[in-house]
Amino acid sequence: MQSAAEANDSPLTERQRDVLDAALGLLVEAGDALTMTSVARRASCSKETLYKWFGDRDGLLTATVQWQASKVRGVTVRRDGLDLASLTSGLERFASDWLRVLSGKISVALNRVAVSHAGSDKRDLGAIVLENGPFAMARRLMPLLEVGREAGLLAFDDTEEAFRTFFGLVVRDVQIRLLLGDRFELTDVAIDGEARRATQQFFALYGAHTNGAA
Amino acid sequence: MQSAAEANDSPLTERQRDVLDAALGLLVEAGDALTMTSVARRASCSKETLYKWFGDRDGLLTATVQWQASKVRGVTVRRDGLDLASLTSGLERFASDWLRVLSGKISVALNRVAVSHAGSDKRDLGAIVLENGPFAMARRLMPLLEVGREAGLLAFDDTEEAFRTFFGLVVRDVQIRLLLGDRFELTDVAIDGEARRATQQFFALYGAHTNGAA
DNA sequence: ACCGAACCGTAACGTACGGTACGGCAAATG
DNA sequence: CATTTGCCGTACCGTACGTTACGGTTCGGT
Numbered sequence: 001m002q003s004a005a006e007a008n009d010s011p012l013t014e015r016q017r018d019v020l021d022a023a024l025g026l027l028v029e030a031g032d033a034l035t036m037t038s039v040a041r042r043a044s045c046s047k048e049t050l051y052k053w054f055g056d057r058d059g060l061l062t063a064t065v066q067w068q069a070s071k072v073r074g075v076t077v078r079r080d081g082l083d084l085a086s087l088t089s090g091l092e093r094f095a096s097d098w099l100r101v102l103s104g105k106i107s108v109a110l111n112r113v114a115v116s117h118a119g120s121d122k123r124d125l126g127a128i129v130l131e132n133g134p135f136a137m138a139r140r141l142m143p144l145l146e147v148g149r150e151a152g153l154l155a156f157d158d159t160e161e162a163f164r165t166f167f168g169l170v171v172r173d174v175q176i177r178l179l180l181g182d183r184f185e186l187t188d189v190a191i192d193g194e195a196r197r198a199t200q201q202f203f204a205l206y207g208a209h210t211n212g213a214a
Numbered sequence: 215m216q217s218a219a220e221a222n223d224s225p226l227t228e229r230q231r232d233v234l235d236a237a238l239g240l241l242v243e244a245g246d247a248l249t250m251t252s253v254a255r256r257a258s259c260s261k262e263t264l265y266k267w268f269g270d271r272d273g274l275l276t277a278t279v280q281w282q283a284s285k286v287r288g289v290t291v292r293r294d295g296l297d298l299a300s301l302t303s304g305l306e307r308f309a310s311d312w313l314r315v316l317s318g319k320i321s322v323a324l325n326r327v328a329v330s331h332a333g334s335d336k337r338d339l340g341a342i343v344l345e346n347g348p349f350a351m352a353r354r355l356m357p358l359l360e361v362g363r364e365a366g367l368l369a370f371d372d373t374e375e376a377f378r379t380f381f382g383l384v385v386r387d388v389q390i391r392l393l394l395g396d397r398f399e400l401t402d403v404a405i406d407g408e409a410r411r412a413t414q415q416f417f418a419l420y421g422a423h424t425n426g427a428a
Numbered sequence: 429a430c431c432g433a434a435c436c437g438t439a440a441c442g443t444a445c446g447g448t449a450c451g452g453c454a455a456a457t458g
Numbered sequence: 459c460a461t462t463t464g465c466c467g468t469a470c471c472g473t474a475c476g477t478t479a480c481g482g483t484t485c486g487g488t
Binding site for chain 2: 030031032111112114115116118119120124126127129130133134164165167168169170171172173175176177179180181182201204205
């Protein structure tokens, strides 16, 4: 019974990607009420095919989450600019993009289902979301922070510590409130404002010109 | 069919509180896999009684969450001290208590189930957790911040804005990582350290002696 | 033209669980 | 003591859903 569900690194066919997109849409609309029947109907495929391709319901969910994760990649940060202005704009763009993704319906739906299944002993969706969420953000941002430090613009001892503070300044209570269903209005201009504020506060805490102690 | 589930302000009997404690324990252990049968067995009561007391499964979950929420109340903040030292220690104790609650198994379990049911159109557990979580923290902390401002120790325009920044500095990525199942080690001394760091950073951003602009 | 693989649509199966009904018992109530 | 009340234990019902099975169709290969 070694289906495509276990070899999750096998390239997806066009049809399979369409099926996963259907599952994704359904996940956003219905949340955890996602049923195999509804996915089959939405994707115009048979349940037998779903089971052949993804093994079981958990495999389908995992493949869906990974499929979405594979889409988000590629927001790379250029580290060619070493002056204060480009570092600032880099951090601001980072915070802005992050908040935009975070407050999107897809992200909220994915985090919801991952949190729901976090205690389970089956395939861990939480680890996938964690890996492609906060951890991915850390992997992309920490090099930028270190470049800023080497350029004498930032001062900190622990890079991860600095990143986590930036995370806190950017996200604050937005994510948990969204996950808990709080109706939240985050326009694009508000997001840009939040990004600017967070970046400014981060410089106030870790900028080399102020106080170097964390 | 107006049972105790609808009049949620009716005082609970000792037996009912025991039942809710059993449900709480089961929620921590099994998460959303909590079944009416398992609660009845754990609490040594009949399912019929559960339905008579709480209406339905959702009512039981709601009552359980509210029961836990009613326990946490009472961490009031004294605002009698107006000097820097007492404000600092007040903020530190606040952050410390908050992180301790946040990283506890019960809080994680409750937030998990609330997030899971957030999209539902039934009784909104998310609103309850939100009300007794971040919002309760805001209601308790914001007066303290304003007292600090009136004493000339803090400088900010928007109290809620200042609170949310404090929230971000304290919680950072801890809660979302816990909810997503990340194995996390947070000893008591680490929590106290986090609280001190967050408070210090908050003063660096909003202390009246540094820069008054947010 | 023929074959087999892949897949669609749907029906069917098994089970878990929410919700209900009922018999018995123990304590309060009179 | 008789009666009512409240609750336990358990059996039961209905349904939703994961999973499987199967007949029919399309399509690429030979």
